[in-house]
Amino acid sequence: MGGGHGERLGAEWQEHRPAVFGVAYRLLGSVADAEDVVQDVWLRAAAADLGDVDDLRAWLVTVAARRSYDILKSARVQRESYFGPWLPEPLLTGPDAAEPVLVDESVGSAMLLIMEELSPPERVALVLHDVFGLEFARIAEVLGGSVPAARKLASRARHRVAEARGSAPDVPRAELDRLVFAFRAAYETGDLAALVELMHPDAVYLTDGGGQVSAARVPIVGGQRIAEVLLRVGRRWRADRIDIVEIGGEPALVLHREGGIHSVDTFGFADGRIVAYRRVLNPRKLAHLKAVTSE
Template identity: 45%
Template sequence: MTRPQPTDPDQLAFQQYRTLLFSVAYRLLGSAADAEDVVQDAWLKWSAADRSGVADPRAYLTRIVSNLAMEQLRSTRHRRESYVGPWLPEPVLTGPDAADGAVAADSVSTALLLVLETLSPLERAVFVLKEVFAFSHAEIAQAVDRSEAAVRQTAHRAREHVRARRPRFPADRARRRDVTERFLAAATGGDLNTLMELLSPEVTLWTDGGGKVRQALKPVVGQETVARWFAALGSATYQGVGPDRMRTELTSVNGGPGLVFHGPDRVIATMTFDFDPAGRICAIHNVANPDKLRAVADGTRHRLS
């Protein structure tokens, strides 16, 4: 996408809030490509609007992006319901700044984005604007065209829904990275015993191939089953790429430590993890649908403040 070059005050205002707008759109849509499209559409609306009466460009632009994203959520929900195999959010590479705050990092985690998928578009927008970006109820009411009382009720309902499905555990970045490193070493070395130690008894592996590449169409559940699955990683051919031609990179994906699997000429897959209170891996999210790997393949690191 060609981004507008700031040459006048209105363009400068848009560029000033562009990171915020993408960050809102990505959390609402779970897709970097769709978020970019929404931000571009917001730019077109901003360019065509009479801005003489706009006192707060941040609020005005956030309103545009939120409504565009909610419209898109409503129109794409049926496609996600008919998706082949598990649907996972589109992964993005994140910089160290995305993990500086625990709330910001967790709010782009695969696990939380999946919980947000279970909210209505309105609930999702209200939750993201309130809990992640600390907009006031009054500001959100203007953004989503609802009364402030209705927004308060929606915010409470969405917050309770998320808390019930996404318990918050103390974030220990060093521990999560260490476990991820040990997991990668054990998987590539076929070390079943270490894998068993790193995985929680109820660990679940979700694989998203979207019908484009061969992946498990149902979640793989259980410590031993998942451990055996990954113990074969170092000796198995994956998507036509042998282990001797595959490179695995440990990097920041969606605000936490993740893995990116590279073939000789393409990104093959990404993997992110969720952890239980004991620091063991309780969920693994493996995205291999090539349509969802473009944001990772182009190497862009997103600031999702």
């Protein structure tokens, strides 16, 4: 690697690393896989002649997207046989993050679950164009197709995401914080009536144990039932402490038990109530959090 090339990459890498990680995480829903992609991109960039590269960020994002696309196509097969519900790996953001993270709605658990229903080409086209602003010529290069085809994939993905999201208005951050604080207080005190009041009657509870720990293999539906299940499980596996952190740009809970992280809980809200409760229990998806959430 020549001196000029090394100086340029060294000077700009830290600036662009959040984008490289960001595209990989949005496409894969896995912190561990995204970190592997970042390492692959760094090695590729270090070995490449970047003298003719006008837009280094776009070049790096394109390389990350191509590698992620290859992983995503194989991951789809693995997830079809995943034990129980699949949830994305929790991504610490805000003041809790170990390093800068590009945050928008596309890193939230709800959006990642919606994008999980897209085909790999649709997901790539949507993320690269709508989140990272890449031209369709680059997207077509990643996907190995034409520009019109890439444009059509992004449009179709955008339409499917809009349908899945519905017309529910965005909830102000202060309201999200209030609801999560209220939930934690009710959960810690075992207040069933307060929990039921916070839950939407049609709320859905998903638990991801990945076959590694005990977890419900099917969704639990109904605010009353969810509240009862949460308190019953909470009495059996009592948390030593429950922290409120930021996951994917939104307030979430980290439950600590017996010196380690027991689970990470994220929420979906509508009409001032919890409509989705998601609990990641799979220890493989929590390993990366231990160092940054321990006191």
